[in-house]
Structures are given as structure tokens and as C-alpha cells.
Amino acid sequence: MSGNAMTPSPNKVVGLVVHGGRPTACEAATAAARQLAETGAQVVGVRGDAWSDASAELREPGAFGAGLDVAVVIGGDGTFLRAAYLVRDQGVPLLGVNLGRLGFLSEIEVMDIPAMVQRVVAGDYQVEERMTLSVEVRDEHGGLIGHSWALNEASIERTVPQRLIVLEVLVGERTFASLPTDAVVCATPTGSTAYAFSARGPILSPLVDAIVVVPVAPHSLFDRTIVVDPNETVTVRPVDGDNACVVSTDGRESLPVPNGGSVRVLRGESPVRMARLVPFDFYGRVRQKFGLR
Template sequence: DGWQANGVAVREPTAFAEGLDLAVVLGGDGTLLRAAAMVRDARVPVVGVNLGRLGFLPEIEHEDLAQALPRLARGEVAIEERMTLSVTVRDSQGQATATSWALNEASVERRSPERLVALDVTIGGTAFARIPADAVIVATPTGSTAYAFSAGGPILSPRIAAILLTPVASHSLFDRTVVIDPAEPLVVAPAEDSRCLISLDGREALAVPDGGWVEVSRGSEPVRLGRLSEFDFYQRVRAKFNLT
């Protein structure tokens, strides 16, 4: 009500993208991820203005906003498409109980903080490994600089089409990231009495039914990021991670 009293139009999230040519998002990476979830299906590009600490995804630093606004108003924005993940949760009978998507990562995590979760991973139809861990992160190249990076995963250029599988605090000799072709189906299933959930970009959590599993594949619809200049990924990494 306070916003509306000052002449600001307030929309429900489901109607946020209606009539938009461009979404300008004020905040950090988390805010941009939440905004992307509201506009992706409408194919609306997102331009982030960094008000956060790291702000890897936003295009504009807050001190540069005044200079950027006229260019945004004139539509001087190039579009960069970023790969997403499609996620399906199934029950023990194979029936889909939930579907969603992620831009950064889908993290299959333990439900109980006092116990590990044992996860059976199948890649391209081949039973690959049972991984006892706190979680297993399935990340896009965009997400390679986020949660997966903090868990020891590699940084991938967003120009590469790949999916990363990164264990978190693995209690086995195998604790390395696996780089997967997006065309290879990926299935993660809790083993035996393990119980888990899947967290999507930190904005949504889905419970995995007992005896069920999670299927992850390349998303059919990318997220469109707006750029005011040619995007230099390696310069962005250098600047944000203070590399010398």
C-alpha cells in the first residue's frame, strides 16, 4: 500500500512480465535470479543493477546507473542467452510430483542436518556412483561461479554447453566435479533410507518423495541477460574475485 500511495505500480509475481520489454533489477545475484524466474517464460530480458556485495550477474554497478538509464530507455541493449536446467521430481511409481527449472544450480540436499544423504547418480543411463555427502550440486556454466565454485568446482565459460555435478563435503574418495554433456540424461536418487530435497537457485525447494528421484536436463528456455557492452567473462571473473 505504501508503494502504491507514492505512485508505484505493484504487480503480483505471476503478472510481473506482462507488457514488459525489459526488466531492470536492483539488487544482487539473488534478486536477479528471483526476477529471472518471473520473466523467463515471457522471454523478457533482465538487466541487473548491482546493490549487493559480489554481484556477478548484474550488468551495471549502482554508481553507473544514472549514465546507463538513457541507454536502457533507448533500447540500446544486447541480449545474451544463458543456459538453464529443467528439473523433474518423481515418486516411487515414476509419476512426476513437481517440475521446475534453475539458472544457476539445482542442489540435491539432505533434509536432516545431523545426517548425510547417500545419493545414487546415473548419467546417460549408466549407474555412475553412490555419493554420501551433504549435497550434490548440478550446475550450469552460469552457476559455476556460485555455489558449485564454493564447493570446489571449476569455473566454466557461459559459452560452453555443459552441466557440472559437484559433491558437497563428500564422505568418499571420489569428491571431484564431473562435467556432463547436456544431452546425457542425469538422474539423482536418494539411496535406501536417505531423505532429500532439491533447492533451485536458493529460491525454491522441492521435497523428493521416499523412493523417488530427480531428473535434470538442459532447460528448453534460456534466461536472457541484457548487456550494454560486449560481455568479457574473464574480465568479470578477474574483477569480482580480485585476481591479480
């Protein structure tokens, strides 16, 4: 889903989320911060990102998103996912800057930063919304004991590498299958090109609303993906005795699943918003990423 550009204002507040471990990202962030400040924009950075500039106000991660008009992400897809967790709940659109490793979430190249600055401060961009997942961990009595969300995927996975785990998958209230497997991945269309793809899941257009359920290395005759409506709830629970597992959201946070407990995955309450300077060519990006001819 996409929407109109934000209304121009004389003083934009622009956040920068930076992969501080890469010198090229820090250099690009410093240049962007100074160019933004020259336009009169207020520049905000994340404390702990290992870069700073006199033109930027540094905030703690929990306070970063407040009052931002847009956040520019300088790094790879991992940095973009971290930025999404910082600003989703404030509805701040994200604009990704690619640093040479082609990803699926970046929008522009480093060389395009000067032109990007002018368009951002003018409010000259469209906003695209990407579906997210809400992830609940429940105990054996159905009580909620943990909650998170994901832009790419929720992965229910074993904690003992030497052992298989048996996971029962339910769609709605009906059991679909019990799978001896390494993990079960529940992915959004955005996440269909990430972990789910490496487990031989399908590629979904980001225009599709769906949840992809992919078994990882199943020891079963059934090794196929299922695609469910996002208004259906997917429940995954360990069965057959000692099946210790966790649920990982975008590789960022792991929540333990208790004995007799379960993980419920459903459409997220809020989307992640992405700022687009030009229409996103998803199929062209797939061709580039995988070297298709």
C-alpha cells in the same frame, strides 16, 4: 548466445525489480522510475518489493512480466535470480544494477543509471542468453510429481543434518557412482561460480553449454566434479534405506523427494535473457571477484 538489440519503440515498458530491504536500492529505484517516466516510458514495479513511486504501476508477481520490453534489477545476485523467475517465461531481458557488492550477474553501477535509462528506451543494448536447468521430481514408479527450473543450480541435499545421505548419480541410463555425501549440486555454467564453486567445482565460461555435477563434502575416495553434455539427463536418487532429501532450485524453492523417488536434471526449456550495454568481460569479473593478480 547473444542477439541483436530489441527494436526501438516510442513507449517502452520497463520493469523494476528491487531489493526492498536495502535503502540504497529503494532510492536508486525511485530515481530510475522518475527518469524513465520523463522519457515517456511506462514503469512497472513488483508489489511487495517495499518501495513505490507515483510514476510506477505495481503488479502482483505472477503478472509482472506481461508486456515488458526489459526489466531492470536493482540489488544483488539474489535479487537477479528472483527477477529471472518473474520474467523468464515471457522472454524479458534483465539488466542488473550493482549496489556495491560485486556479483556475477550485474551489468552497471548505480552512477550509470541516467545513461542506462537513455539506452534502454532507445533499445540500444544486446541480448545474451544463459542456459537454465529443468528439474523433475519423480516417484518410485517414475511418475512426475514435481517440476521446477534453475538458472544457477539444483541441489539435492539431506534433510537430517546429523546423517549422511547416499545418492546414486546416473548419466543417461548408466550409473556413474553412489556417493555418501551432504549433497550433490547440478549447476549451469552461470551457476559454476555460486554454490558449485564453494564445493570446489570448476569455473565454466557462460559461453559453454554443460551441466556440472559436484558432490558436496563426500565421504568417499572419489570427490571430483564431472561435466556432462546438456543434452544428457542427470538422475540423482537416494539409496540404501532411509535417505530423506529435498531438491532446492537456486535456494528459492525446495521440493521433497519421496522414498524410492528420484530427481532428473536436464537442459531447461527456455534460457534467461540478459541485456548487455557492453560486451560482458567474464574473466575480468572473475579476477575482480576473487582478487586474482
